[in-house]
Amino acid sequence: DDLSRKIESKIDKKLIFKSKRGGLKDGFKKGKVINEVLDKPTVMTLYKMITDHIISYVNGAISAGKESVVFWGVENNDVNVALKIYLVSTSNFKKREPYILGDPRFSHIKKGTKNLVHLWARKEFRNLTQCYEAGIPVPRPLHLTKNVLVMEFIGQGGAPAKSLLTSEVDEGDYFQAISIIKDLYHKAKLVHGDYSEYNIFKTDSGLVVFDLGSGVDLRHPNAQEFLKRDINNITKFFHKRGVSVEDPDELFEEIIK
Ligand code: ATP
Ligand code: MN
Secondary structure (H helix, E strand, C coil): HHHHHHHHHCCHHHHHHHCCCCCCCCCCCHHHHHHHHCHHHHHHHHHHHCCCCCEEEEEEEEECCCCCCEEEEEECCCCEEEEEEECCCCCCCHHHHHHHHHHHHHCCCCEEEEEEEHHHHHHHHHHHHHHHHHCCCCCEEEEEEEEEEEEEECCECCCEEEEEECCCCCHHHHHHHHHHHHHHHHHHEECCCCCCCCCCCECCEEEECCCCCEECCCCCHHHHHHHHHHHHHHHHHHHCCCCCCCCHHHHHHHHHH
């Protein structure tokens, strides 16, 4: 730890946050982000990703949740990426336990495990990979180190694409949203677990689903209950927006049969 403190003191924070244009959004002062939002091990992880040439620098904050923050990062070849960082200190990972315990892919994890935060990041990465390989439209997973997940940036010029919530939607979007749930189930063998208008981008080339940290394997004992909830949530959303929707219970039976 003495060594890590030495390395840490040597980290030139300007190297990490090198915002070119506009940079950090309002309320994200550089020092504040680094010292209050990101803990020291995370700053070191970002620094290592830069010295390992995984990313070139971090260009600004996109979103700050209670349990994760998303940054706009830039790769060496100037390609934009999204960095999703799970916060170690503020996280209430008790809430997340039901989405990990019971998933046979993580069966070696014991109840009460401390570092669920790294595990959660690994789970989201793995879910993204399973989806990507199954041909489901998700941000392409690129890299994972500890609690920092690097993925394809969905959006333009550092601005994320709009979610369904903030977009105009039509019947075509509804069909796509439902076909994504079906493909998740039958092709990726996953249930999203937090499927909603907040976690689906609407892009010029169609819907893209993200925020897959809650996704569970079909063999999870609550998989069907989560699927039901996912179907209900998305059905409600499209119904509220005036799209004619299928009965969610029938849809559920149709998907699991
Ligand atoms: P949780 O729902 O568990 O609290 P979260 O909502 O904080 O997680 P996400 O939903 O994954 O985290 O991302 C938050 C926001 O960051 C999104 O609404 C979106 O605007 C932006 N974002 C996430 N992933 C990407 C991406 N791949 N490309 C561009 N923007 C992204
Ligand atoms: Mn989300």
